[in-house]
Amino acid sequence: MVQSSVRCDVAKIHSKQPWFVLNSASDFSLMSSNNRAISHYYSFEASESAEVTVAIPDGCVDILFDCDESEPSAMVYGTTLEARHTRFCDSHRYFGVRFAPGVIPGLLQLAADELVEQCHNFLEVAADVSAIFEQIVSQSEFARQVALFDQFIARDSVRESSALTAQIIQEICRQKGNVRIKDLEALTGYTTRTLQTRFRNDTGMSPKLFSRLIRCQSAVYDINQQGRVVFSDLAAALGYSDQSHFLREFKKLVSTTPMDYQNRIRHSTYLGRIRYL
Structure with a gap:
C-alpha cells in the first residue's frame, strides 16, 4: 500500500x-x-x-x-x-x-x-x-x-500500490523531479524494466514522465514564492540541460513563458489571492 x-x-x-x-x-x-x-x-x-x-x-x-x-x-x-x-x-x-x-x-x-x-x-x-x-x-x-x-x-483507503512505487514517488518528489532512471536503479536495486512496469501499473505513467511533471511543478513553485527568479539559475538547479530546454518545457506545460508567468503573478498579487484556512 x-x-x-x-x-x-x-x-x-x-x-x-x-x-x-x-x-x-x-x-x-x-x-x-x-x-x-x-x-x-x-x-x-x-x-x-x-x-x-x-x-x-x-x-x-x-x-x-x-x-x-x-x-x-x-x-x-x-x-x-x-x-x-x-x-x-x-x-x-x-x-x-x-x-x-x-x-x-x-x-x-x-x-x-x-x-x-x-x-x-x-x-x-x-x-x-x-x-x-x-x-x-x-x-x-x-x-x-x-x-x-x-x-x-x-473510511476508505488509497489504492494498493507496491512499496517500490511508493519509494520512487518519494525520491522523485524529494529531488524535485531532477532524477534519472539510473539513479532510481541505484536507489532501489531494481532494473529499469521492473521499475517502469510496476510504476506504470500503479500510476498510469512512467517514472520519467512523472519526474517531468514534478520538475515543472517545482519550477512554478519557485517562481510563485520568490517573485523574481534568474531563469538560468533555476534551470540549472532543476537539472535542465540548458535554459532553452527549460523555456521550451515550461511553455509546453504551463502555456506561457517563465517571464510572462512571473510578470502575471506579480501583477495579479498571486499569493495575496490565496486564503489559507
Missing part, C-alpha cells in the same frame, strides 16, 4: 494549478488534511470574465464538485500531460479535493491508466458516493465541506 511518506515536499505546493487561482472571482481558499493521501482541499468561485482557464500537469488526481444549486455535478480528473484548456461555469462555486502526487483513491473503480489525461463522472466511477455528493454540493461552508469529505475518505 502507498505509504504516508508519499506525501512529501512537493505535496506542500498547495497552488499546483496557478491559473485556477488567477482566474477565480475573488479569494482562492485552501485547507490541508490530516489524511496523508490528500495534498489539500480548495474552493473558489469562477470569474465571469474568465471564459477559459488552463490546467497544468501536476501528477495528481482531483475530485472537483460544481456546487451549483440547480445542476450540481462532480468530476474526477487525472493529471494532464501538457497545458490543457478547461472551462468553468460563470459564478459557480467549486470545491476540490487534490490527492497527493501519484496517489489514487481506493474508491475509484478505474485502472491507473484510465485516469491519466481523462475525466470521469464521480457518481459513475465510485461506488456508494451519492450521499457524500449530496452533502458536499448542498453545503455552502468550505470548512464544513472539508470535514465531510475527510470523514468520508477516512
Whole structure:
C-alpha cells in the first residue's frame, strides 16, 4: 500500500494549478488534511470574465464538485500531460479535493491508466458516493465541506500500490523531479524494466514522465514564492540541460513563458489571492 511518506515536499505546493487561482472571482481558499493521501482541499468561485482557464500537469488526481444549486455535478480528473484548456461555469462555486502526487483513491473503480489525461463522472466511477455528493454540493461552508469529505475518505483507503512505487514517488518528489532512471536503479536495486512496469501499473505513467511533471511543478513553485527568479539559475538547479530546454518545457506545460508567468503573478498579487484556512 502507498505509504504516508508519499506525501512529501512537493505535496506542500498547495497552488499546483496557478491559473485556477488567477482566474477565480475573488479569494482562492485552501485547507490541508490530516489524511496523508490528500495534498489539500480548495474552493473558489469562477470569474465571469474568465471564459477559459488552463490546467497544468501536476501528477495528481482531483475530485472537483460544481456546487451549483440547480445542476450540481462532480468530476474526477487525472493529471494532464501538457497545458490543457478547461472551462468553468460563470459564478459557480467549486470545491476540490487534490490527492497527493501519484496517489489514487481506493474508491475509484478505474485502472491507473484510465485516469491519466481523462475525466470521469464521480457518481459513475465510485461506488456508494451519492450521499457524500449530496452533502458536499448542498453545503455552502468550505470548512464544513472539508470535514465531510475527510470523514468520508477516512473510511476508505488509497489504492494498493507496491512499496517500490511508493519509494520512487518519494525520491522523485524529494529531488524535485531532477532524477534519472539510473539513479532510481541505484536507489532501489531494481532494473529499469521492473521499475517502469510496476510504476506504470500503479500510476498510469512512467517514472520519467512523472519526474517531468514534478520538475515543472517545482519550477512554478519557485517562481510563485520568490517573485523574481534568474531563469538560468533555476534551470540549472532543476537539472535542465540548458535554459532553452527549460523555456521550451515550461511553455509546453504551463502555456506561457517563465517571464510572462512571473510578470502575471506579480501583477495579479498571486499569493495575496490565496486564503489559507
